[in-house]
Amino acid sequence: MAVLFAKMLHTDAHIIYVNHTTYSDKRLLTRLILRNVPVVAVGEQAKNNAENFFHVPGNRIAVIPNAIAEYDGEFVQVPQIEEERGKGKFIVTNVGRLHPQKGMHYFVEAAAKCIDDGLSIAFFIVGDGPLRGELERQVADLDLADHVHFMGFREDATNVMYQSDVLAMSSLYEGLPLTPIEACSVGKAVIAPDIEGVREVVQNGINGILYEPKNPDALFSAIKTLYRDRDLLKTYGGQAELVFRRKFGIQPFKDAYLKYYEAL
Incomplete structure (x- = not known):
């Protein structure tokens, strides 16, 4: 319109x-x-x-691919995350609007499977939206209140990702999402559904893991893989930063738009 x-x-x-x-x-x-x-x-x-x-x-x-500028704020410790890390927890974060598109209920289901399997993980959901009440009820019903934490909307989502061990996505569809690009910019591996758009950022076995969408068992398995193998997690994180600098930096984005406008 x-x-x-x-x-x-x-x-x-x-x-x-x-x-x-x-x-x-x-x-x-x-x-x-x-x-x-x-x-x-x-x-x-x-x-x-x-x-x-x-x-x-x-x-x-x-x-012209989406791009982001490198985070220029301070990496300030997030108290909720530090409290869980102090308990020896592995930190898994999902960032997105609490909307059906983001499939957050699959993320909560996968969290329940991780806890049932005895994995020492704290899960953080960054974002707000119309499904927050429904998701909070799901967390309560699954007895996950001590394991899944709602952080609401935050201006410093990149800072939160920097404090995390891994970013996990659960979207049903995407164009070219900024969230995994932000995670890559701070050297974090990404676990994401194998859907078009996401595949342009996350390369399976290179800078993260792609799993079958709408499948909490597959998401659980991917999280468990990186929880168990910290060397692999570190390798993916290093590759994530390289992917960001090579493909999604702000300067190539600016140059492409200026060239496009000039051609008009």
């Missing part, structure tokens, strides 16, 4: 639509609105969505 309003208000301006994720609704309306509008896709999955679902010609789509 923003593109439609822009067309109405700015008839002489260049209008560019940035496709950040994958969509499966408003197909006919979107095709009409995006007619003759250039599209920037944040990843290959977002490009495929624009091209195959909304029929935007491929020669009108440019792919």
